[in-house]
Amino acid sequence: MLSDLPLALGIDFGGTSVKLGVCQGAYLIEKAEPIPTKEFNGANALIPEIEKSINLLRKKHPSIAAVGAGLPGFVNWETGHVHALTNVEGWEGVNLKSILSKSTGLPCVVENDANAMTYAEWRYGAGRGRDYLLAMTLGTGVGGGLILGGELYRGATYGAGEIGQISIDYKGRLGGHGNMGALERYVGNGPVTELAVEKYQAAGQPLSAEDCTPLKVAERAHASDATAIDVWKEVGKRLAVGLANVLWVMNLDCVVIGGGMAKAGELFLGPLLKHLKTQMDESFTDGLKLVPAQFGNEAGIIGAAALALDEGQKG
Amino acid sequence: MLSDLPLALGIDFGGTSVKLGVCQGAYLIEKAEPIPTKEFNGANALIPEIEKSINLLRKKHPSIAAVGAGLPGFVNWETGHVHALTNVEGWEGVNLKSILSKSTGLPCVVENDANAMTYAEWRYGAGRGRDYLLAMTLGTGVGGGLILGGELYRGATYGAGEIGQISIDYKGRLGGHGNMGALERYVGNGPVTELAVEKYQAAGQPLSAEDCTPLKVAERAHASDATAIDVWKEVGKRLAVGLANVLWVMNLDCVVIGGGMAKAGELFLGPLLKHLKTQMDESFTDGLKLVPAQFGNEAGIIGAAALALDEGQKG
Structure with missing residues (x-):
């Protein structure tokens, strides 16, 4: 029944790199090249790189139905605002949800990264x-x-x-x-x-x-x-x-x-x-x-993708 | 607008006494004579005393619409079971909700007493x-x-x-x-x-x-x-x-x-x-x-009564 599950794109913002992947339920079926966070100064430089990577993944997987991002720091999942990222400069008050929704035309969610990891373990992992x-x-x-x-x-x-x-x-x-x-x-x-x-x-x-x-x-x-x-x-x-x-x-x-x-x-x-x-x-x-935990470093991507599918439609 | 609020009966089980009162929102409008807990050995002896007191209060206030009880210990508010009361003997596995629902014909809820107090402060008290x-x-x-x-x-x-x-x-x-x-x-x-x-x-x-x-x-x-x-x-x-x-x-x-x-x-x-x-x-x-806190010793009665009105209808 795996093939029935829709695809979603998960993004995991780290202090070192931004990782993107295409997920189908518990499975990370394709990873993009990680984007080195520090080489792109602030949101204005980093977001276009992320959008490029999203576009590449969507070309390979046109059925991607939603996009979810997990970020370290305070994230208002309702409005989509990111309030300061831990260890990352130039991200004060960015509405990442709105930006990604516009550029992709897909339902998008943003969430704290620990919450994304938690969601992955609950939805598909050790806490099912x-x-x-x-x-x-x-x-x-x-x-x-x-x-x-x-x-x-x-x-x-x-x-x-x-x-x-x-x-x-x-x-x-x-x-x-x-x-x-x-x-x-x-x-x-x-x-x-x-x-x-x-x-x-x-x-x-x-x-x-x-x-x-x-x-x-x-x-x-x-x-x-x-x-x-x-x-x-x-x-x-x-x-x-x-x-x-x-x-x-x-x-x-x-x-x-x-x-x-x-x-x-x-x-x-x-x-x-x-x-x-x-x-x-x-x-x-x-x-x-x-x-x-069932998932290791991939928990953030898998959880963000799962949240995007489960909650993206609501917003 | 106070007179528009329906009446509910709140019961607060203590190790020393069981207190009953008729509430209208934040107001405890009439108290019954407290029932000394230790004089009635176990649920079989105590519950009929409580029912007597309920009947007396209902005679004076026929519009009482629901009954709520707060008890110390583990209380399964969904099934209505009381699992062991702290400092009170003979209460293992009693379904107080079902007993009171039958004898009163009213919507009844049972809840942990600290939760009842919390509900009072949130619904009508310092935490509104x-x-x-x-x-x-x-x-x-x-x-x-x-x-x-x-x-x-x-x-x-x-x-x-x-x-x-x-x-x-x-x-x-x-x-x-x-x-x-x-x-x-x-x-x-x-x-x-x-x-x-x-x-x-x-x-x-x-x-x-x-x-x-x-x-x-x-x-x-x-x-x-x-x-x-x-x-x-x-x-x-x-x-x-x-x-x-x-x-x-x-x-x-x-x-x-x-x-x-x-x-x-x-x-x-x-x-x-x-x-x-x-x-x-x-x-x-x-x-x-x-x-x-806004309410003192009456928080348990007020909270249990409020819960009975707000949640009693659901069950």
């Missing part, structure tokens, strides 16, 4: 069939998005889902917004590497930070390295506190974990779930699905 | 006109409820809103569910009294716990007592961390604070808002309304 879902990405930073009652939840000013900023220690490490104890300072790539370096030092097997990236620690954990296993236990414990904070308030039925750390798999998710259960009532954890 | 709202009660325990997108948010298993259980210190004070650093251990009545006793001790003016109830500390703060003012600053700081955790994830536009502590007014809410602003981006706090 669950209607109260948090999808989070553990990387250099820690971000997330929410599906509540089967709909993307954006919040009052389109800023919802910033799980990396919540505090797990009100006298703890300073986050990037004046917030003490910010979760991403405990479970982001940097802090995990730091923790691993410490633990290997303490175990009498000193390792460099380079050898302690989350990916390498995950590999060693899978090879039964006790210190690496211990690192993931501790990271699971820290993340459990942050997740419990969200679950007590939101009472979700699914948490999807993406980013490099998901590679540690059960060695990470096992302790995470165990610690969640020690600090919450059963009614909050019994039916909870805690799973690694 | 805001669609992304947290209402919380600071008392012996700390609880809350959410309105998201203009609707009561209940979560996957009807347990949402437990803000008192979120952690603000992952190595901190133990909460009631194995949760370290539970917010209610920092801003509940007991911890506030403890903090006040400490601060008066340190200031060379030792006071007993009895003289340091939140209400008394609020009164002294209003009388410009420096130590009391300092207590509220510290409580505001602690609560700010817990609230910020909710706001980063939910991106709300209104927080309503109820319970005895709201009596400290600006001396409490001022520092609370100030500390929120030091640890969050403007986009999360600029449009935020932070206000004391």
Whole structure:
């Protein structure tokens, strides 16, 4: 039945490059050449490049029915305005939805990139069939998005889902917004590497930070390295506190974990779930699905494309 | 136009008594004699007493159009089942909605009591006109409820809103569910009294716990007592961390604070808002309304009655 699904074009704005792809449901069937973000100064220079790439993809796939873009920052999906992109200059107040709608003649949507990723995991990925879902990405930073009652939840000013900023220690490490104890300072790539370096030092097997990236620690954990296993236990414990904070308030039925750390798999998710259960009532954890993300770097494109098809017609 | 509003009957189940009242919008126009919960063992004994009281109120106000009940614990508002009441025995799996619908012949709803209070503040109280709202009660325990997108948010298993259980210190004070650093251990009545006793001790003016109830500390703060003012600053700081955790994830536009502590007014809410602003981006706090609750002990009755009118017809 795959061939029955319409095609949509997804755009993922990154600080390094803008990636475009043609999607059919869960499948990214063709990618365009990435556009290096920094080589095109501001929206006026970058948008025409994106439009060129869209046109090329549409020539190959004339049945593309909608266009969706995921962007880092505050995005007003209703009006289509983009309010400042994180790490990208010259994007203040651009109405990308209106620009792309005009140049393509297709239904277009714009959305925050973490929301697009979340939508992909809910619609076609690891969170299918669950209607109260948090999808989070553990990387250099820690971000997330929410599906509540089967709909993307954006919040009052389109800023919802910033799980990396919540505090797990009100006298703890300073986050990037004046917030003490910010979760991403405990479970982001940097802090995990730091923790691993410490633990290997303490175990009498000193390792460099380079050898302690989350990916390498995950590999060693899978090879039964006790210190690496211990690192993931501790990271699971820290993340459990942050997740419990969200679950007590939101009472979700699914948490999807993406980013490099998901590679540690059960060695990470096992302790995470165990610690969640020690600090919450059963009614909050019994039916909870805690799973690694299905889509990797392509989640943003797939989610933006899916949103364009599902919601583009409404606007 | 008040006389145009239909009448509804609200029921507030407490561990001490069951309170019933006839409401017209924001107004509780008549209260029944409270029913002492512990004198009637379990649902089979208590429900007939409640039905008697309902009948008496309906005789006086024949135009009562719906009945709503707010109960502490997990309440499945869709099926009408009550799953275990906090501090009340013999209520496992009772379908109170179905029982009251049959005996009254009126549309009935059952709801968690914190949700009923939240609904009252949103529909007729301090949160009118805001669609992304947290209402919380600071008392012996700390609880809350959410309105998201203009609707009561209940979560996957009807347990949402437990803000008192979120952690603000992952190595901190133990909460009631194995949760370290539970917010209610920092801003509940007991911890506030403890903090006040400490601060008066340190200031060379030792006071007993009895003289340091939140209400008394609020009164002294209003009388410009420096130590009391300092207590509220510290409580505001602690609560700010817990609230910020909710706001980063939910991106709300209104927080309503109820319970005895709201009596400290600006001396409490001022520092609370100030500390929120030091640890969050403007986009999360600029449009935020932070206000004391409008309704006191009657919020549960008013909210349950309002829900019964607004949602009772649907079921």
